[in-house]
Amino acid sequence: RPLVALRGLAKRYATGTLALTGIDLDILPGDFVALLGPSGCGKSTLLRILAGLSGPTGGTIDWPSAAHDAAGDPQRDIGFVFQEPTLMPWATVMRNVTLPLELAGVKRSEAEDRAAEWLARVELKGFEKAYPRALSGGMRMRVSIARALVTRPRLLLMDEPFAALDEITRFRLNNDLLQLWEAERFTVVFVTHSVFESVFLAQRIVVMAPRPGRIAEEIAVTAPTP
Ligand code: ADP
Numbered sequence: 407r408p409l410v411a412l413r414g415l416a417k418r419y420a421t422g423t424l425a426l427t428g429i430d431l432d433i434l435p436g437d438f439v440a441l442l443g444p445s446g447c448g449k450s451t452l453l454r455i456l457a458g459l460s461g462p463t464g465g466t467i468d469w470p471s472a473a474h475d476a477a478g479d480p481q482r483d484i485g486f487v488f489q490e491p492t493l494m495p496w497a498t499v500m501r502n503v504t505l506p507l508e509l510a511g512v513k514r515s516e517a518e519d520r521a522a523e524w525l526a527r528v529e530l531k532g533f534e535k536a537y538p539r540a541l542s543g544g545m546r547m548r549v550s551i552a553r554a555l556v557t558r559p560r561l562l563l564m565d566e567p568f569a570a571l572d573e574i575t576r577f578r579l580n581n582d583l584l585q586l587w588e589a590e591r592f593t594v595v596f597v598t599h600s601v602f603e604s605v606f607l608a609q610r611i612v613v614m615a616p617r618p619g620r621i622a623e624e625i626a627v628t629a630p631t632p
Pocket residue numbers: 419420421423424425443444445446447448449450451452619
């Protein structure tokens with residue numbers, strides 16, 4: 407059963423731009439999907455629709471196994487990682503990661519235990535008391551990843567998360583993200599315009615094309631036999 411199923415999805419902005427058309431896509435639990443394509447092909451629009459930040463203007467989006475709230479909206483339960491880590495500068499690394507848990511009603515001591523676990527998983531043990539400005543760009547990105555995963559969301563959306571980092575840092579983060587995914591098997595949709603990143607990370611590469619934004623083809627990445 408797919409986690410989310412898109413059928414004939416379309417998005418036309420008020421400006422008239424047809425940002426997406428005819429999007430048919432199933433995302434299965436545990437998938438690592440790359441959305442690959444040039445600027446303007448609708449990758450960010452698709453992520454925002456998955457996140458519920460923007461509504462489609464055509465087609466359907468279904469969350470077959472999600473609970474629905476009183477208004478009938480699916481509980482999407484999403485983690486989002488942006489290119490610019492949106493950490494709170496006045497709060498420690500620990501507090502940045504515990505906050506989503508506390509907002510979900512988890513008590514402080516348990517939130518700190520869980521945050522410490524995720525900070526260790528992203529190799530930030532020992533930096534709990536640091537403030538974001540004291541960290542490098544790559545480390546801030548690791549904090550963002552821990553913060554997005556600490557609530558164990560059903561779906562992790564990443565919008566060109568590493569694009570602003572230098573090449574080596576970017577490679578290390580790709581490597582670490584892949585190891586984390588292999589250990590935890592969360593579901594990821596990862597937007598990129600890098601073929602290298604797509605092939606390195608994803609099992610499924612959804613290639614998109616612009617004007618109008620659409621799916622051009624899907625490529626399944628075959629893992630090398632060990
Ligand atoms: P990508 O992430 O692949 O670069 P986007 O989803 O950002 O693509 O944009 C797809 C198309 O929709 C582009 O032509 C872009 O200019 C347009 N667009 C994006 N956001 C808006 C918006 N809020 N209002 C109007 N047009 C938009």
